Amino acid sequence: xxxxxxxxxxxxxxxxxxxxxxxxxxxxxxxxxxxxxxxxxxxxxxxxxxxxxxxxxxxxxxxxxxxxxxxxxxxxxxxxxxxxxxxxxxxxxxxxxxxxxxxxxxxxxxxxxxxxxxxxxxxxxxxxxxxxxxxxxxxxxxxxxxxxxxxxxxxxxxxxxxxxxxxxxxxxxxxxxxxxxxxxxxxxxxxxxxxxxxxxxxxxxxxxxxxxxxxxxxxxxxxxxxxxxxxxxxxxxxxxxxxxxxxxxxxxxxxxxxxxxxxxxxxxxxxxxxxxxxxxxxxxxxxxxxxxxxxxxxxxxxxxxxxxxxxxxxxxxxxxxxxxxxxxxxxxxxxxxxxxxxxxxxxxxxxxxxxxxxxxxxxxxxxxxxxxxxxxxxxxxxxxxxxxxxxxxxxxxxxxxxxxxxxxxxxxxxxxxxxxxxxxxx
Amino acid sequence: xxxxxxxxxxxxxxxxxxxxxxxxxxxxxxxxxxxxxxxxxxxxxxxxxxxxxxxxxxxxxxxxxxxxxxxxxxxxxxxxxxxxxxxxxxxxxxxxxxxxxxxxxxxxxxxxxxxxxxxxxxxxxxxxxxxxxxxxxxxxxxxxxxxxxxxxxxxxxxxxxxxxxxxxxxxxxxxxxxxxxxxxxxxxxxxxxxxxxxxxxxxxxxxxxxxxxxxxxxxxxxxxxxxxxxxxxxxxxxxxxxxxxxxxxxxxxxxxxxxxxxxxxxxxxxxxxxxxxxxxxxxxxxxxxxxxxxxxxxxxxxxxxxxxxxxxxxxxxxxxxxxxxxxxxxxxxxxxxxxxxxxxxxxxxxxxxxxxxxxxxxxxxxxxxxxxxxxxxxxxxxxxxxxxxxxxxxxxxxxxxxxxxxxxxxxxxxxxxxxxxxxxxx
Numbered sequence: 001x002x003x004x005x006x007x008x009x010x011x012x013x014x015x016x017x018x019x020x021x022x023x024x025x026x027x028x029x030x031x032x033x034x035x036x037x038x039x040x041x042x043x044x045x046x047x048x049x050x051x052x053x054x055x056x057x058x059x060x061x062x063x064x065x066x067x068x069x070x071x072x073x074x075x076x077x078x079x080x081x082x083x084x085x086x087x088x089x090x091x092x093x094x095x096x097x098x099x100x101x102x103x104x105x106x107x108x109x110x111x112x113x114x115x116x117x118x119x120x121x122x123x124x125x126x127x128x129x130x131x132x133x134x135x136x137x138x139x140x141x142x143x144x145x146x147x148x149x150x151x152x153x154x155x156x157x158x159x160x161x162x163x164x165x166x167x168x169x170x171x172x173x174x175x176x177x178x179x180x181x182x183x184x185x186x187x188x189x190x191x192x193x194x195x196x197x198x199x200x201x202x203x204x205x206x207x208x209x210x211x212x213x214x215x216x217x218x219x220x221x222x223x224x225x226x227x228x229x230x231x232x233x234x235x236x237x238x239x240x241x242x243x244x245x246x247x248x249x250x251x252x253x254x255x256x257x258x259x260x261x262x263x264x265x266x267x268x269x270x271x272x273x274x275x276x277x278x279x280x281x282x283x284x285x286x287x288x289x290x291x292x293x294x295x296x297x298x299x300x301x302x303x304x305x306x307x308x309x310x311x312x313x314x315x316x317x318x319x320x321x322x323x324x325x326x327x328x329x330x331x332x333x334x335x336x337x338x339x340x341x342x343x344x345x346x347x348x349x350x351x352x353x354x355x356x357x358x359x360x361x362x363x364x365x366x367x368x369x370x371x372x373x374x375x376x377x378x379x380x381x382x383x384x385x386x387x388x389x390x391x392x393x394x395x396x397x398x399x400x401x402x403x404x405x406x407x408x409x410x411x412x413x414x415x416x417x418x419x420x421x422x423x424x425x426x
Numbered sequence: 427x428x429x430x431x432x433x434x435x436x437x438x439x440x441x442x443x444x445x446x447x448x449x450x451x452x453x454x455x456x457x458x459x460x461x462x463x464x465x466x467x468x469x470x471x472x473x474x475x476x477x478x479x480x481x482x483x484x485x486x487x488x489x490x491x492x493x494x495x496x497x498x499x500x501x502x503x504x505x506x507x508x509x510x511x512x513x514x515x516x517x518x519x520x521x522x523x524x525x526x527x528x529x530x531x532x533x534x535x536x537x538x539x540x541x542x543x544x545x546x547x548x549x550x551x552x553x554x555x556x557x558x559x560x561x562x563x564x565x566x567x568x569x570x571x572x573x574x575x576x577x578x579x580x581x582x583x584x585x586x587x588x589x590x591x592x593x594x595x596x597x598x599x600x601x602x603x604x605x606x607x608x609x610x611x612x613x614x615x616x617x618x619x620x621x622x623x624x625x626x627x628x629x630x631x632x633x634x635x636x637x638x639x640x641x642x643x644x645x646x647x648x649x650x651x652x653x654x655x656x657x658x659x660x661x662x663x664x665x666x667x668x669x670x671x672x673x674x675x676x677x678x679x680x681x682x683x684x685x686x687x688x689x690x691x692x693x694x695x696x697x698x699x700x701x702x703x704x705x706x707x708x709x710x711x712x713x714x715x716x717x718x719x720x721x722x723x724x725x726x727x728x729x730x731x732x733x734x735x736x737x738x739x740x741x742x743x744x745x746x747x748x749x750x751x752x753x754x755x756x757x758x759x760x761x762x763x764x765x766x767x768x769x770x771x772x773x774x775x776x777x778x779x780x781x782x783x784x785x786x787x788x789x790x791x792x793x794x795x796x797x798x799x800x801x802x803x804x805x806x807x808x809x810x811x812x813x814x815x816x817x818x819x820x821x822x823x824x825x826x827x828x829x830x831x832x833x834x835x836x837x838x839x840x841x842x843x844x845x846x847x848x849x850x851x852x
Contacts, residue, residue: 025792068716069785072786072788073785073787074789095789096792100437102823140730143732143733147680147733151577153573253851254678256576288513302569304566304567304570322573357514357517358514360517364462365519367461368460
């Protein structure tokens with residue numbers, strides 16, 4: 001079992017280590033967690049990308065990357081995640097374990113110090129980030145936002161979430177809006193950086209075979225220079241049930257239509273019914289032996305994919321499918337009919353058992369991936385209790401049939417979103 | 427039974443290669459301390475094997491486009507039910523894929539590994555096709571094809587392959603077309619099955635939480651010894667030149683996408699481990715984040731970090747280097763890449779750049795050994811190309827500047843390059 005040691009190093013800042021000698025690589029990440037808000041989404045989102053570009057020690061992008069190449073193809077990278085209504089900004093340094101260096105270089109020490117440099121000691125000009133860096137990262141963030149439109153499957157999902165949770169923080173795009181990114185000034189971004197260092201809930205996490213003490217000291221020292229204020233509130237508002245069903249359609253030149261149905265479950269972390277809601281979603285549409293797969297795809301041949309996903313932070317379920325426009329109603333009807341089956345307890349014990357095994361399997365698999373483990377624990381820190389993947393697998397296995405039915409009976413349909421082709425429309 | 431232990435002291439890794447009496451080549455790669463077991467069972471048969479002649483037959487046969495992929499879908503059904511339903515009882519997460527040159531069936535699990543392995547070995551060896559089951563799949567695969575029709579990444583790639591290749595079937599869509607799959611019958615599926623799903627033409631790799639004895643025991647019991655069936659795939663004559671230097675298609679997207687390919691002459695032999703290792707180092711030197719080209723493309727605001735990439739695309743009878751990404755100006759981007767390739771061919775790679783690239787490629791390949799699924803997939807595809815994993819990594823570690831520059835002379839010929847663009851609808 002891969003356990004975590006977590007300790008506070010200053011107000012709102014924790015350092016964790018997950019020692020594990022099985023891997024060829026190690027990784028260390030600084031995750032800055034802030035409430036997702038329309039006003040700050042864009043300025044926060046650009047930060048990790050901008051910071052990972054350079055630092056005072058390596059002000060030149062190419063020089064920094066050449067340094068990383070020399071460290072056996074190490075990488076320094078940025079990511080922005082939406083975890084419920086929390087915007088999680090991640091800066092990670094990943095590189096090979098010292099045991100495998102062709103010379104006797106300490107890759108992990110160098111990476112820790114690089115990560116610390118990019119986070120605390122960026123290349124500035126006139127007291128703010130350099131214009132050239134800002135322009136490059138603004139352009140790339142805008143292209144990232146634009147590219148969401150390219151993949152119609154994920155675009156339809158994003159649209160459904162946005163429409164369903166309009167007026168809630170969850171409906172805010174995690175990268176901000178195009179216009180908001182365009183309008184960011186050097187000062188706005190600098191302020192966002194300062195605010196993040198002072199107020200974000202910070203999780204530093206190191207995984208692998210390297211000595212965590214050295215890294216903890218480096219970060220403890222760096223944070224001792226920061227005037228920490230009250231730590232930002234990282235909670236998510238949960239709408240317990242839908243009032244009425246709202247319908248939305250976009251049309252564009254696509255060959256295949258997309259149907260996304262958004263449901264409120266009324267169960268969200270840290271509710272104790274979360275494992276039941278997870279298992280219910282797996283049984284309903286989470287596996288190739290689930291109700292949705294076996295009926296909408298296999299029995300009715302309506303689609304290639306039809307699956308359900310549960311967001312345990314926000315307490316919603318999205319069912320996604322790609323179908324012919326003329327079959328949308330048929331698919332929608334069947335998706336709802338299958339939900340009723342679960343609500344009425346019309347499922348075999350073997351279906352329940354399969355869903356349990358499948359869910360437990362995916363939890364236990366997390367332990368064999370460094371990045372998977374890291375993300376697992378980062379999310380866990382937001383939930384209060386730090387369960388290992390194996391413990392969560394155990395929690396799922398203990399859910400009863402009755403608990404699944406109860407979780408399903410709380411599900412209400414909120415939003416139906418369709419993306420349809422132009423030609424076929426009449 | 428011939429059993430060989432392959433070992434790499436440099437990497438601290440080892441696996442067992444078994445030549446099973448049934449004709450199947452089996453690889454078992456234990457990873458100490460891992461929870462998951464990943465198994466992949468594949469045949470050297472993909473979308474390019476459209477015209478073939480069996481030993482003893484008087485003439486070659488040509489089968490409908492997309493049949494290898496169709497066969498993959500249908501093999502999941504056996505007389506006594508669906509393989510997914512059987513896996514549902516073990517908790518394994520199962521899947522399959524068809525590529526240009528292989529069809530593979532796989533699963534990953536954390537318990538009941540022998541039961542899951544038994545299912546895998548059994549269903550892949552038990553074809554069962556009837557007119558009704560074949561008919562049912564038309565709707566599902568039809569929707570899969572429609573989904574690819576809307577996928578700009580897929581389109582930009584196949585448009586490029588059509589611009590690079592006059593006759594080679596690599597230019598044909600892996601899933602075929604709605605029309606071509608309509609010609610598929612149970613009889614044709616059996617025909618392809620008998621020709622290519624011969625254990626002598628297949629390989630099995632099991633990696634992670636597993637020991638060779640477990641796999642051998644099951645193999646002895648479940649593999650049906652078969653007489654070697656020689657089958658030769660006939661590829662049409664392929665000129666060295668490209669078909670067209672530029673192709674473009676309009677699509678409902680926000681950011682244009684491109685793929686730029688440099689075609690190489692490819693005979694009947696696959697590239698060697700050494701050639702591939704040298705190419706990977708070369709491409710790293712030319713276009714990685716630490717290269718001058720990358721810097722130039724970024725400064726001109728032509729690429730972004732989230733989409734730019736490159737690969738050596740190599741298989742039976744085809745080989746090309748392909749660059750890809752999103753770009754506001756694909757033609758300008760292609761021009762800069764072509765100029766950099768010419769420049770590099772003229773001046774050669776310098777020793778600092780070479781050393782950085784060698785280390786980076788080595789480190790990345792070492793990292794790939796973290797995951798059982800990456801290992802399994804790599805071993806199978808290397809097996810079908812007559813290459814070996816540790817040999818390939820040794821070739822990277824031992825590469826010299828002279829070899830790199832010799833290899834460069836055979837690659838990246840701008841006279842044989844083509845650009846594919848997918849651009850937004852005005």
